[in-house]
Amino acid sequence: MEALETFIVESPVPEEGAAYRSIISDVISELVLGGAIGRIKVVIRPEDSLFQMAIILRGSQPTVKVSDIGSVEAGNLAKKEVKISLTEEKYLPELLELLWARYGRAKVFQPERRTLIMNAEDTSAEIEFLKEMIVADPKQTLLSRLVEMAIRSTPEGFRVRYHSMKENHFIFVASEDTLKPEWIEEGHKILAEILEEK
Incomplete structure (x- = not known):
């Protein structure tokens, strides 16, 4: 897998964060997405049954x-x-x-x-x-692979999902429960954080 500029997995339980980082790395490799992803940040909050992911792509191919x-x-x-x-x-x-x-x-x-x-x-x-x-349209193919990667990385049972892709930015939020609007806003804030990184 090509080295990512940023790869952060946050969880209140460090061992859980490390396990998810390993799972996500494996899925990225299996779907051959390493070259497409530049930065990724994942936030897992088991107490809220919440999984959030923000990705900045390296670039996109034209149609x-x-x-x-x-x-x-x-x-x-x-x-x-x-x-x-x-x-x-x-x-x-x-x-x-x-x-x-x-x-x-x-x-x-x-x-x-x-x-x-x-x-x-x-x-x-x-x-x-x-x-x-x-x-x-390589962008459509890439979007479907990103969604598959996010779903495969999500904890079992997190079937309520939201995803968005604009330009080279991808956001994914999943939960066992109904998604709260603030969780989706948090997903956008996570994206803003990794956009600001130099």
Whole structure:
């Protein structure tokens, strides 16, 4: 796991804090999040059945468009074809799902591994649309992995949860009981604390 700039786990019982730090480290490693997380602070208050986590990410990746992974151009003009030639295959499954949803499975042809052909009435407009079509959003994938990491790190039975992600900041609050608004505010204060650290 890549070293984190800040990794704090606070608990009234020091041994409990150390145990949770170990659990969280293992989960971060399992989900390969070490490179994404810069700072993390966790506060555990067993007397309130409360678990709070604030994370600052190192940075986020931009969305991936079709034009980022290949070229989109006119194919056979007589057949009104639009052709995608991929330079990167990594996102091919996601791209195929999107194309099947737009055109239907039977209308997406793949004559070669890196070539996809579809028919369109207005090929010019379709080419422009496809160039800008988002194939993958790494931020959404990262958010789902952060939520999974937080849930796996939370004590058993803490099923009432709140999470928020804005820009490169992630907050997670969980409890066995109904969440109090002040607990969520505390989560935001924990985030502010680690934001201020130099």
